[in-house]
Amino acid sequence: MPSSNSKGAGANASWVARHKNGAWYTLVVICVVAVVCGGVAATAHFALRDAFTASDAALEEAKGGAQRALIFPDAGSFSQVTAPDIEGLNSVWQADSGEYVFDVQSDGYHGPVELMIGITTDGKVAGIQVVSEDETDGIGSNALTDDYLGSYKDMAAAGTLTLDEAGSGETHVDGVSGATFTSTAVVNDLNIAFEAYAQLGGN
Amino acid sequence: MALNRNVVAEQNASLNELVHTPTFLMVAGALPGLFAATSLGHGAVIGGVCAVAILGAALISRGVSCFTGRFSRVAVALMLNALVMVLVGFGVRVALPVIYQDLGIYLPLTCASGVASIFIAQSGIDALKGADRAGELTFGDAVLAAVTAFLALVFCGFFTGLFTTGQVFGLTVGELAASPISIFGKPAGSLLLLALVAVFVQAVCDARAKGAAADSKGGEA
Numbered sequence: 001m002p003s004s005n006s007k008g009a010g011a012n013a014s015w016v017a018r019h020k021n022g023a024w025y026t027l028v029v030i031c032v033v034a035v036v037c038g039g040v041a042a043t044a045h046f047a048l049r050d051a052f053t054a055s056d057a058a059l060e061e062a063k064g065g066a067q068r069a070l071i072f073p074d075a076g077s078f079s080q081v082t083a084p085d086i087e088g089l090n091s092v093w094q095a096d097s098g099e100y101v102f103d104v105q106s107d108g109y110h111g112p113v114e115l116m117i118g119i120t121t122d123g124k125v126a127g128i129q130v131v132s133e134d135e136t137d138g139i140g141s142n143a144l145t146d147d148y149l150g151s152y153k154d155m156a157a158a159g160t161l162t163l164d165e166a167g168s169g170e171t172h173v174d175g176v177s178g179a180t181f182t183s184t185a186v187v188n189d190l191n192i193a194f195e196a197y198a199q200l201g202g203n
Numbered sequence: 204m205a206l207n208r209n210v211v212a213e214q215n216a217s218l219n220e221l222v223h224t225p226t227f228l229m230v231a232g233a234l235p236g237l238f239a240a241t242s243l244g245h246g247a248v249i250g251g252v253c254a255v256a257i258l259g260a261a262l263i264s265r266g267v268s269c270f271t272g273r274f275s276r277v278a279v280a281l282m283l284n285a286l287v288m289v290l291v292g293f294g295v296r297v298a299l300p301v302i303y304q305d306l307g308i309y310l311p312l313t314c315a316s317g318v319a320s321i322f323i324a325q326s327g328i329d330a331l332k333g334a335d336r337a338g339e340l341t342f343g344d345a346v347l348a349a350v351t352a353f354l355a356l357v358f359c360g361f362f363t364g365l366f367t368t369g370q371v372f373g374l375t376v377g378e379l380a381a382s383p384i385s386i387f388g389k390p391a392g393s394l395l396l397l398a399l400v401a402v403f404v405q406a407v408c409d410a411r412a413k414g415a416a417a418d419s420k421g422g423e424a
Contacts, residue, residue: 016269016270020270020271020272020275021272021273021274022272025272025275026272026274026275029270029271029275029279030275030278030279030282033278033279033282033283034282037282037283037285037286040286040290041286041289041290044289044290044293045293048293048297051297052296052297054297055296055297055298055300055303056300058300058301059300059301059304062300062301063301
């Protein structure tokens with residue numbers, strides 16, 4: 001590092017011009033700019049935290065909107081309705097034609113399995129979309145395939161589903177071999193959706 | 204050995220001349236964004252980010268020389284450019300969260316590419332200071348590069364989006380798939396579009412250079 005006294009600078013040059021190639025000046029400038037840049041970035045992040053929350057919510061809404069459109073492609077628009085107080089029920093949306101879409105979740109093998117379940121106006125399952133899951137690839141995920149979830153299409157959205165032997169008011173459904181936890185999560189999600197649908201005046 | 208030195212010097216001079224052009228700035232800045240320009244909206248956002256990065260880097264490189272020396276200039280400019288990139292990312296996240304998530308790593312990557320292209324152009328200029336300054340990159344050149352990079356990415360996004368949705372000028376992709384125009388829906392087509400814009404920018408620069416040369420000859424006469 002050269003000394004602070006620059007031989008090249010003229011006598012009339014400013015203090016900065018005379019010292020800007022110096023070691024201490026370089027160190028101080030770099031430190032000050034680093035602090036200023038870090039401070040500005042941190043301040044901006046802090047000031048925008050509410051905006052970030054709102055944008056994250058908008059992103060979730062946009063993603064959800066795309067999945068709702070997959071379940072009911074003919075629906076013009078969806079509006080959120082007040083969700084009944086049921087554990088595992090995240091949100092309820094209603095299409096302009098009257099169908100419902102329930103965002104539900106229950107525990108699978110590695111964490112919550114969140115599904116979007118559509119129920120038609122005549123009380124049947126229209127379709128199921130996977131919102132989020134962390135099940136084991138090739139094992140638990142076998143219970144989240146389009147084939148398995150598609151097997152619930154047109155099922156009456158009433159009563160309670162069970163993987164065990166059906167009792168009174170229950171309907172037995174088949175799980176996926178080797179994916180008991182995930183199959184149970186799917187069945188639980190459907191039961192939550194059925195209960196919410198019933199509370200909203202459905203079957 | 205003297206011949207080799209002359210060849211190397213000639214090559215360095217050619218490279219120095221190349222990186223001073225708005226064409227280089229536009230191509231180098233826009234290249235990483237081509238993959239992310241999958242629709243008109245995505246192309247506009249990534250193009251805008253690229254343009255802001257190029258203009259910001261051009262302004263910062265001129266401003267930092269006022270208070271930094273040889274050893275602090277690059278570090279200070281890097282930090283200020285990084286701050287600009289961070290703030291631009293914040294802005295896109297707040298204003299367009301869906302596009303922000305879709306663009307992912309390409310947002311800071313395109314910013315960094317725009318900044319790097321200005322760095323390369325400026326360091327070439329610094330090396331020439333005290334010698335021939337005819338190749339100096341002006342702020343107007345940076346503006347031209349920023350605008351054309353934005354337009355190139357918008358065009359790429361427009362055509363890629365059109366072919367993705369399956370319709371263009373009333374014809375479906377099925378009918379066009381067998382024709383050469385379908386290449387514009389693929390990455391190779393994006394490179395072709397970038398090359399077309401680069402040719403246009405270089406033509407503008409050449410015309411400007413010829414005009415300046417003609418004016419100087421007229422002044423001498």
